[in-house]
Amino acid sequence: MRCYRGEIIMKKIIMSLSLITSLSLTGYVFASTNIGDPASGKNKISECVACHTETGISIVSSYPHLAGQNARYLAKQIADIQSGSRNVPEMMPFVGDLSSQDITDIAAYYASQTAASGAANPKLATLGKSLYMSGNAKKQMMACAGCHTANGTGNSLAGYPNISGQQADYTAKQLRAFRESERTNDGDAQVMRTIAGKLSNREIDALASYISGLR
Incomplete structure (x- = not known):
């Protein structure tokens, strides 16, 4: 029993260290300790x-x-x-x-302001939802929902953005910038560059449209 409890404690420590490491690798955390007003x-x-x-x-x-x-x-x-x-x-x-x-x-x-809401293009919704919720196993692409959540609100503690209702044109532009490594501030792990690098233009447009309709 004592050994079992020790294993649980060790697992918790490893999970905590993994979380800290992943947050530092993403580069999303703002270094300032100031509290915003x-x-x-x-x-x-x-x-x-x-x-x-x-x-x-x-x-x-x-x-x-x-x-x-x-x-x-x-x-x-x-x-x-x-x-x-x-x-x-x-x-x-x-x-x-x-x-x-x-x-x-x-x-x-x-x-503190109320987030925007939009509407996805019905013609792109099916593909966009599939990529967002499930990723693409053939391309070894992770699901967007894994970091940004199913409704797109992200993770404020980890510094992952709220993308729900975001402008489709803007989102598509950023995904293309990550894909072409024109935008590189996604941290040492290069998560966004890796994912965007697996996307075609059509897939980017579908994802951006689907995201604009999330709320």
Whole structure:
């Protein structure tokens, strides 16, 4: 009995270490220890609203919705753009002078807003759902739901993004960028680059459409 309990404890330790390792490898965790304040963040978004609006629901399909986004993920993306780890030149004039507290406050504000909702293209829904929920065994491609959950809300603790209701055009653009290694800020494990690298253009469009309809 004593040996059995010891095995259970050891398994728990191994699982905990595996989780910590996986989080560090993804590179999704924002290093700042600052706690974001949504109220302060609202006063710091004057440079954001032209593209992302005050509510975080973007009007232009190529601009991402920020409303309801997991704060840790959003903060990391802003910091990555600021440092050049994620190449978005058009964003640099707006994020270049932000402090780490500014970043966490802005992320907290947009995270507090009501997430967008969209509708998937019925012609692409079947393929998109299959890839999202089950992956593709022949291509050894993992299911998107494994990290982003069945309804697309992601994992705020791990820093995985909420992709539910996201603009289809934006999502497709990001998947293609990961596929071509034009976007590389998915960490040392290269999870997104690995998955996107197995997708055809049609599969990317189907996935992006299906994701836009998640809520």
